[in-house]
Amino acid sequence: MGAKARFAAHLQRRVFCALALLQEGAEPTGSDMILTTKTKIAMAGLAYRAIAMGRAVLGRDDCVSAERGGLKWCLDLREGIDFSIYLLGAFERSTVRALQKLAIPGSVVFDIGANIGAHTLGLARSVGPAGRVFAIEPSDFAFAKLKRNLALNPELESRTHAHQILLAAEIEAQLPPTIYASWPLLAKETVHPKLRGRLSTTSNARVDTLDGFVEHEGIDRLDLIKIDVDGHEYPVLKGGAKTLASFRPTLLMEMSPYVQDEQSHGFAALVALLQDADYSLEDASTGKTILLQVDELQALIPDGASINVVARPRKVLGKAPVR
Numbered sequence: 001m002g003a004k005a006r007f008a009a010h011l012q013r014r015v016f017c018a019l020a021l022l023q024e025g026a027e028p029t030g031s032d033m034i035l036t037t038k039t040k041i042a043m044a045g046l047a048y049r050a051i052a053m054g055r056a057v058l059g060r061d062d063c064v065s066a067e068r069g070g071l072k073w074c075l076d077l078r079e080g081i082d083f084s085i086y087l088l089g090a091f092e093r094s095t096v097r098a099l100q101k102l103a104i105p106g107s108v109v110f111d112i113g114a115n116i117g118a119h120t121l122g123l124a125r126s127v128g129p130a131g132r133v134f135a136i137e138p139s140d141f142a143f144a145k146l147k148r149n150l151a152l153n154p155e156l157e158s159r160t161h162a163h164q165i166l167l168a169a170e171i172e173a174q175l176p177p178t179i180y181a182s183w184p185l186l187a188k189e190t191v192h193p194k195l196r197g198r199l200s201t202t203s204n205a206r207v208d209t210l211d212g213f214v215e216h217e218g219i220d221r222l223d224l225i226k227i228d229v230d231g232h233e234y235p236v237l238k239g240g241a242k243t244l245a246s247f248r249p250t251l252l253m254e255m256s257p258y259v260q261d262e263q264s265h266g267f268a269a270l271v272a273l274l275q276d277a278d279y280s281l282e283d284a285s286t287g288k289t290i291l292l293q294v295d296e297l298q299a300l301i302p303d304g305a306s307i308n309v310v311a312r313p314r315k316v317l318g319k320a321p322v323r
Helices: 003-026 037-057 080-088 093-102 120-127 140-151 210-216 233-238 241-247 257-261 267-276 294-300
Strands: 063-068 071-076 108-112 132-136 160-163 165-167 178-182 198-201 206-208 224-227 250-255 279-283 307-313
Touching: 037 080, 063 080, 071 080, 071 120, 071 140, 093 120, 093 224, 093 250, 093 307, 108 120, 120 132, 120 140, 120 160, 140 160, 140 178, 140 198, 165 210, 206 210, 210 241, 224 233, 233 241, 233 267, 257 267, 267 279, 267 294
Parallel strands: 108 132, 108 224, 132 160, 165 206, 224 250
Antiparallel strands: 063 071, 178 198, 250 307, 279 307
8 A cells, every 4th residue: 555545544544533423422312422512623623634634635725615415615624613514514413404394494584693604504495485594693704604605505595684683682782892603623713711612703793682683674473593692592582582472483592501601691591581481492403301490401411511402482372382
């Protein structure tokens, strides 16, 4: 075996090893299998190094135009979300599957914390030409990439409305100059010690509330909200109390007690809000019921980790309670 062949085989073994670890960590089967974000980023970094070395041998850089699952992407392989799409075909595949079940043709869906469009494009495909997706992302970095990825998929772009907005509990809230919107695999700059995110500017964003946005856009139906805003879920939903009560949308959201507790409101406030709004929880990956209790959730989710949950309204627009 020649030197180049041995090198290629070595890279292949490293990538396959990292890929297996990533797949296991992406779809936990119990609390003991839930990996921290720091561990997931470290695993992805291992795979990235192997891929980058191989691409360098071929004279290729980290910027890739790729098609995965029929969707076209402009990807930066140094970024965690982008690299996951490149290597695994999707970001958070179990979440993709859950969203495919929840977003049906004709649905109206909000993607709050859309980032680069990792779930936006799939949602737009699921709702079909009769549906609408509203993608909301406040960071300059991610919003530019979101617009670029939408432009690569014109059929989906036509049914997607992208807005650079930060949703808050009240319209008078101050726009933070930076938010976490980038997950570098080679952290040469300062990142959050557990979340591993890098701050990005919000120079072109404006502040609104969920209720205000629904009113401004003249929205008369809302079936599903996907929300992943790294600890700011509580103010977003608090500013949408009327929307939750009126439309009773299903929520697919990230739950991460340690990130919530870094905010002034704390994790307990988010749980109380969902309880007051009469929602129940289930694991987005398995469909198993999860008790909507602070102690139960904190015991389930390790420090530094998160899970995605589906929050379903117990009563839907005057219908019988959901069992």
